[in-house]
Amino acid sequence: MLDKKYPAEPYRIKSVEYVKMINKAEREKVIKEAGYNTFLINSEDVYIDLLTDSGTNAMSDRQWAGLMLGDEAYAGSRNWHRLEKTVKELFGFKHVIPTHQGRGAENILSTLAIKKGQYTPGNMYFTTTRYHQEANGGIFHDIVIDEAHDTTIHHPFKGNICLKKLEDLIKKVGAEQIAYVCLAVTVNLAGGQPVSIENMKAVRKLCDKHKIKIFYDATRCVENAYFIKEREKGYANKSIKEIVFEMFSYADGCTMSGKKDCLTNIGGFLCMNDEEMFLRAKELVVVFEGMPSYGGMTGRDMEAMAIGLEESVQEEYIEHRIKQVRYLGEQLLAAGVPIMEPIGGHAVFLDARRFCPHLTQEQLPAQALAARLYVESGVRSMERGIVSAGRDINTGKNHAPKLELVRLTIPRRVYTYAHMDVVARAVIDIHKNSKSIRGLKFVYEPKMLRFFNARFEEI
Ligand code: PM9
Secondary structure (H helix, E strand, C coil), rough: CCCCCCCCCCCCCCHHHHHHHHHHHHHHHCCCCCCCHHCCHHHHHHECCCCCCCCCCCCHHHHHHHHHCCCCCCCCCCCHHHHHHHHHHHHHHEEEEEEHHHHHHHHHHHHCCCCCEEEEEECCCCCCHHHHHHHHHCCCCCCCCCHHHHHCCCCCCCCEHHHHHHHHHHHHHCHEEECCEEEEECCHHHCEECCHHHHHHHHHHHHCCCCCEEEEECCCCHHHHHHHHHHHCCCEEEEEEEEHHHHCCCCCEEECCCCCCCCCCCEEEECCCCHHHHHHHHHHHHHHCCCCCCCCCCCCHHHHHHHHHHHHHCHHHHHHHHHHHHHHHHHHHHHCCCCCCCCCCEEEEEHHHHHHHHHHHHHCCHHHHHHHHHHCCCEEEEEEEEHHHHHHCCCECCCCCCCCCCCEEECCCCCCHHHHHHHHHHHHHHHHHHHHHCEEEEEEEECCCHCCCCCECCC
């Protein structure tokens, strides 16, 4: 029976989608045909899909009802006005620009805010974020605290920015050479680790001193707020809504992938306070996305996002969300499986270096482990290691991140604790026989964001 510390689902199920399991021989064929890349497996061949929490959310009955209220006018849709109002109320920014998803917002921000050769320090890189920064001449510089790069260290706010690293960069290159600080809440590739309010305030103070702007990556901000409530002194009695509002009061703007914490399947937005930047963003949005009153989203998508945002800050929802992820992670820890600790907000990350100590990083242990997990169990996960990190844009050499991880990402409101049990059993069984996992090598390597389409074969 479930322990009390894991709350039951705060919803009941009104509509179901059947999943099927193909047999192991079929899965072996599928993974070979997919070039050992879990992105290239068809959804129909997957039993439990933990590839990503992006756009895989289950919408509520209120959201589905909202779809019928879509105003699909080319300009001035009423759903846009509702979404804009909801975003402004929750985040407190003066201006909102809608985009088709998070990377659309990243593209506009990077185009507007980066001059060639400027730095874009951030609390660890994210694939699409860094891509847009570099494509606009920016230089990414990692300023997350050292603890974030070690899966074994416990720190309540492992996503924090190291103020010394930021100060050192300012001293070295000069404040005018810093386009803006990018602060992600939570930090995806560090395992969904949160940032504390204390750290946000300190970063604000330092940036104010040097007149540097701060843009948050708001993608999983509600999950971040839950960790603040749980772990930071003085926040236990504040509502999630109040905490989210305070978090963003220390930023000049943010990018948002609506496919995660907004509880929808598509969409995004860019926020800012600066009037001039807003006017320029309105010019760019019509080039890349669509009218400033839809930005690539349909009216019904915007309605669903406005409702999803309201639901995302409900206390029971977010508590269950975080604890369901923790339930999976704690089972793995109890069985001695090496994972990123503490367990983060959206996923459990297997530490492939410790899981497969017989493989070097060049033998792509995380990619190989994700492929094996699929073959053994039908569970789809995602590599978040050397393959995702890509190559240095100047030297062409592989980035070799300290973290070599496989992400078991939990979609919101989709799976039950029983599914988590199935996943835990599969991972634990593979761990017992991990020496049999063979390394992989690239047979096709795309130049940009290679992890999406790369193909591999066994060494
Ligand atoms: N994240 C994820 O699976 C989907 C694409 S990468 C495999 O984690 C952050 C922190 C993200 C993110 C997407 C984006 C881009 C920005 N920041 O996918 O364009 O986790 O909506 O957002 C993915 P979009």
